[in-house]
Amino acid sequence: MKISSPRRRQFLVGTAAAIVAAVALTGCGPAATNPNAAETSSVAKDITIDAPSGPGSGYDQTARALEKALKGEKLSDKIEVRNTQGAGGTVALSQFVQKTGTKDLMIGGLSLVGATITNSAPNKLSDLTPVSRLIGEYEVIVVPAESPYKTLEEFLTALKTDAGANPIAIGNQGGIDHIWGGQLVQAAGVKPTDVNFVTFSGGGEALVALLGNKVAAGISGYGEFADQVDAGKLRILAVSSEKPIDIAPDAPTIADAGYPEAVLVNWRGIFAPPGVSDTDRKALSDVFAKLVETNTWKETLKTNGWSNEYQDSDAFKAELENQQTKTQETLTTLGLA
Incomplete structure (x- = not known):
């Protein structure tokens, strides 16, 4: 059947529209196999x-965990994890600061902020490009069950009376335990x-000291x-939190104890x-914004006992600058900076 010119144009337009609609409904094409593919930037x-x-290690x-979750949610095709040890993370930082582009990413945290200060490192974590803050672990201060100190206030009152008489077990000098203890x-x-802060190379050694009453408390x-x-x-x-934490909902928070200025998350x-x-x-930040909303990542937090401390790139950058200043001040008061 021969279609006249005006009708032919109408026919072709209608056919094209039908094809587009069919593709949209059936999800044909590359994006159909991965609902995130059309929205995920090539940077990841x-x-x-x-x-x-x-x-x-924690890092x-x-x-x-990021490698597994990003792959599982099809937010990335290929990921390699590389370990670089030394000087509390500052060796890795000194190498990473030389890199360019978006093919390389690095995990960083509050303990690395402290390490750059105590090691007088030439670079700071804020020299990098903050993409997203993701997780956190809260600190706790504990005493043996038979300790005479039933509350934090009782213990701090004893420190005021004789600061050196109640040693506190911590991890490495200048680390997160030391930072929170100082604050x-x-x-x-x-x-x-x-204050008599006693360093131990591992949690096992600190536990032995606590259970053997060799120290009064541990952080x-x-x-x-x-x-x-x-x-x-x-x-x-x-607990060093403002609100009760999911994994220890009945533990008193540092804010409830009357010291909100000592709230700290690692x-x-x-x-x-x-x-x-x-x-x-922004493209990178958007990838991690998608990730933290997935059930895969929420299950990862639960499995590892991590709290959700997500911040986007802009908020993370501002918070990092605040943490840099506060950590510098704390380590100075501890005589470590």
Whole structure:
């Protein structure tokens, strides 16, 4: 059948519209196999995530959790995790700051902020491009179950009377435990350098000292003491949070104890090299904004006992600058900066 010219044009337009509608309904084409593909920037398609510490560390665990979740949600096609150890993460930082583009990303956290200060590192974490803050772990201060100190206030009162008589077990000098301990006692009106902070190379050694009454109290991430708290051998005096945390909902918070200025979370986030364009920075940030809303990531947080501390790139950059200043001040009062 021959179609006249005006009708022919009408026929062709209608046919084209039908084809477009059919494609939209059936989901044909490359994006159909991956609902995120059309929205995900190419900046996250093939990346290396640098963990500034050894296998099994907190940074390494975070990097590998991201690798699994990004692949599982089809937000990235190819990811490699690389470990770089040394000087609390500052060796990795010194190498990463030389990189360019968006193919390389790095995990960073509050402990690395402290390490750059105590090691007088030539670079700061804020020299990188903050992409997204992701997770956090809260600190706790605990005492043995038979301790005479039933509340945080009782313990801090004892420190005011004789700061050196009640040693506190912490991790490495200048690390997150030390930073929070310094902020806590300072908030209570005790000079941090007067307090007997005792360093231990691992949580196991600190536990032995606590359970053997070699120290009066201990500070670490909740996970280090969780089993002994559950067993009734240790008592939590306070968690470093503003609100109750999911994994220890009955533990008193530092804010409720009357020291809101000592709220602190040991956060970890993702960074890109210096000089990344605003367009690429936002594209990367959008990828992680999608990730944190997925059930895969929410289950990852639950499995690891992490809290959701997500911030987008802009908010993360502002918070990082605040943390840099506050950590510098705390480590100075501890005589470590």
